[in-house]
Amino acid sequence: MKKIDFDFKNRTAIVTGGAQGFGLDIAKRFLSSGAKVIIWDTDLKMTQKAIEVLNNPNLSTNIVDVSNFKEVEKCTNEVIKNSNIDILINNAGITGPTASLWEYDFEMWKKVVDINLMGTFNCCKTIIPNMIKNNYGRIVNVASVAGKDGNANASAYSAGKAGAIGLTKSLGKELADKNIAVNAVTPAGAKTRILDQMTKEHVQxxxxxxxxxxxxxxEEFTSLVCWLSSEENTFSTAAVFDISGGRSTY
Ligand SMILES: NC(=O)c1ccc[n+]([C@@H]2O[C@H](COP(=O)([O-])OP(=O)(O)OC[C@H]3O[C@@H](n4cnc5c(N)ncnc54)[C@H](O)[C@@H]3O)[C@@H](O)[C@H]2O)c1
Structure with a gap:
């Protein structure tokens, strides 16, 4: 795939869930385009592996659970002591088990929504005051086509992602008078480790x-995220960008 050159020099980006999968590739492209990147992830082993693979002095990492407001707030305060936060990619997510709603474990349902929706809220809530101060920000919320269509046996995931889409639409409007863009993206299935959380039949x-x-x-997903995160995106906000290979046409 021929790649466009993005210019992220002098930009600092937080990528949640950046230790692997989509987030790792986004972090890699941001770094190669000149950004400073901070990965926030819960998986220590994969974060250490990401540090080795990316091997870049402009990368730093924190082990942080995005569903824990206090942890997110602490990490945000540490970053803004030394730097602005220009870009936030709310990418951390889990699907949870494949089960009908009435058979879904109560705690698991809550956990899936906490990470996919509350995690996005927590990061936005702590980081946006810094973006407002600098009148600059690009936020991309990684939702899913499941949040638009609703997938059977994935009610928690679909609801959490639909919530992240609703949050994006509200927040984008709240910040529309500033140079801050907030958009959501709705990918279809990609072969990352998240697929291991679902049954083979569900994936098929x-x-x-x-x-x-x-x-x-x-890499196809990263391209879209990069444009939405770039200075060139001066108008699109509060929008939902589909990347589902034609599955979802609205
Ligand atoms: N891969 C797909 O098919 C697909 C499709 C649609 C949407 N998505 C979404 O894309 C995003 C990235 O998924 P992926 O496919 O790269 O999955 P992945 O499992 O490869 O990566 C997700 C990362 O998020 C981290 N994470 C999980 N919970 C966390 C928490 N509470 N705090 C911080 N980090 C946490 C994990 O440790 C992992 O490194 C997710 O939001 C997912 O829902 C993925």
Whole structure:
């Protein structure tokens, strides 16, 4: 795939869930485009691996659970002591188990919504005051086509992602008079570790709905996120950008 040059020099980006999958690829592209990147993730082993793979002095990391407001607030305060936060990619997420709603474990349902929705809220709430102060910010909330269509046996995930889409629409309007853009992206299935959390049949069902007839590649996803995160995105905000290979056409 031919890649466009993005200029992220002098920009600092937080990428949640950046230790692997989509987040890791976004972090890699931001770094190679000149940004300073801070990965926030709960997985220590994968974070250490990401540090090795990315091997870049402009990368730093924190082990932080985005669903824990106090932890997020502490990490935000540490960053803004030395630097502004220009870009926030709310990418950390889990699918939770594949189960019908009435058989879903109560605590798991809550956890899935806490990470996918409250995690996005927590990061936005702590970081946006810094963006307002600098009148600059680009926020991308990684939702899912599940949040638009609703996937059977994934009610917690679909609800959490639908919530993140609603949050994006409200927040984008609240910040529209500033140079701060807030958008959501709704990918279809890509071959990352998150697929291990679902049954093979569920993954096959998801794939069968995609007119392109294949999984999304992480690099294809990163391209869209990069444009939304760039200075060139001067108008789009409060919007939902689809990247589902034709599955979801609204
Ligand atoms: N891969 C897909 O098919 C797909 C499709 C649609 C949407 N998404 C969304 O894309 C995002 C990235 O997913 P991925 O496919 O790269 O998955 P992944 O499992 O490869 O990566 C997710 C990362 O998030 C981290 N994480 C989980 N809970 C966290 C928490 N509470 N705090 C901080 N970090 C946490 C994990 O440790 C992991 O490193 C998720 O929000 C996911 O819902 C993925």
């Amino acid at each position: 069902r998801m794939l069968s709905k995609v007119p392109r007839g294949r999984f999304l590649e992480v």
